[in-house]
Amino acid sequence: MAASIGSHGVARYGGKDLPKPSAVVMAYTAHSDLSADEPPTFVAVGEEDVIAPPSAMERRIAALRQAGTEVEYRKYKELGHGFGPGTGTSAEEFGNVIARGGAGVVIASQSGHRLPPLSTEQNAALATTPTEDLLTLPMLQPDQVEDPLHAYQVSKRGNSLRVMAEAVRWGKRGARINTISPGIIITPLAKDELEGPRGPGYRRMIELSAAGRAGTPDEVGTVGALLMGPDGAFITGSDFLMDGGVTAAYWYSDLTPK
Structure with missing residues (x-):
C-alpha cells in the first residue's frame, strides 16, 4: 500500500485529492508501477520473507534507483513476513536506536x-x-x-x-x-x-x-x-x-x- 500511494497518491484508492507523500517507508511490496516523481524511499524486508520475497523488493529498488529516486534499503536476517517491532529478532534494533x-x-x-x-x-x-x-x-x-x-x-x-x-x-x-x-x-x-x-x-x-x-x-x-x-x-x-x-x-x- 505504501508503495502504491507513493506512486499515485491516495485519490486513486478513494481518498481525497491530496499531494503525494514526501517520503515512503515500506516493509514489503510487489508493486511494479513507477511514476515520474517517486518520493525518497526507505525499505525494510525480512531475508526469509516467502510472501513478498526480497527479490521482488530488490527489483523495485533497482527500478527506483535507475529513475533517480533516493533509496535506503535494509534486509534483516532470519526474519519472515510481517515482523512488527521486531521484538526478539534482528529487527529489534529499532527500539535500541529510536x-x-x-x-x-x-x-x-x-x-x-x-x-x-x-x-x-x-x-x-x-x-x-x-x-x-x-x-x-x-x-x-x-x-x-x-x-x-x-x-x-x-x-x-x-x-x-x-x-x-x-x-x-x-x-x-x-x-x-x-x-x-x-x-x-x-x-x-x-x-x-x-x-x-x-x-x-x-x-x-x-x-x-x-x-x-x-x-x-x-x-x-x-x-x-x-x-x-x-x-x-x-x-x-x-x-x-x-x-x-x-x-x-x-x-x-x-x-x-x-
Whole structure:
C-alpha cells in the first residue's frame, strides 16, 4: 500500500485529492508501477520473507534507483513476513536506536479483535515470550488452534500485545509506539480479495457494518499521522481499531457467528 500511494497518491484508492507523500517507508511490496516523481524511499524486508520475497523488493529498488529516486534499503536476517517491532529478532534494533521524541506505528488487523478474551496469563505470554519459544506455549499447540482463521486472529492479537509491551522499552528512550488495526481498506490487495472466492464474505461484512463501506488509505494515514505527530504525544502502547464498525456488528449484530 505504501508503495502504491507513493506512486499515485491516495485519490486513486478513494481518498481525497491530496499531494503525494514526501517520503515512503515500506516493509514489503510487489508493486511494479513507477511514476515520474517517486518520493525518497526507505525499505525494510525480512531475508526469509516467502510472501513478498526480497527479490521482488530488490527489483523495485533497482527500478527506483535507475529513475533517480533516493533509496535506503535494509534486509534483516532470519526474519519472515510481517515482523512488527521486531521484538526478539534482528529487527529489534529499532527500539535500541529510536531517538527521543520518535514514534512508530505497526499495522495489525481487525481480526485480532474477533478473538474471545484471553486470560491475563495468556496475554502476558503472547506479549513477552521470546519469538523462538512462542510455539511452545500451550495455547498455540495444534489441539488448541482450531483452524487457519483462528491462527491468524491469535497472531494479530499477539501483534498488538507485543507492541504494547515494546512501548515500555521505547518509553525509556522517550519514544512511542502503537498499532492500528484496520478493517477492509481499498488497496490493490483488497480489490483482489473482493473479486476472489472470499469476495461475498467481504462484501457482507461491509454491507452490515455501521459505516456501510470500506475504508480508504488516507483514513488510515490520518490515524497514523495523529499517532506519529505531536497531537498524539500522550498515546503509546495502544491499539486503534478502525474498521467502520465491522467488529461491532460481529459481536453485537448480524455478523455474530450463529
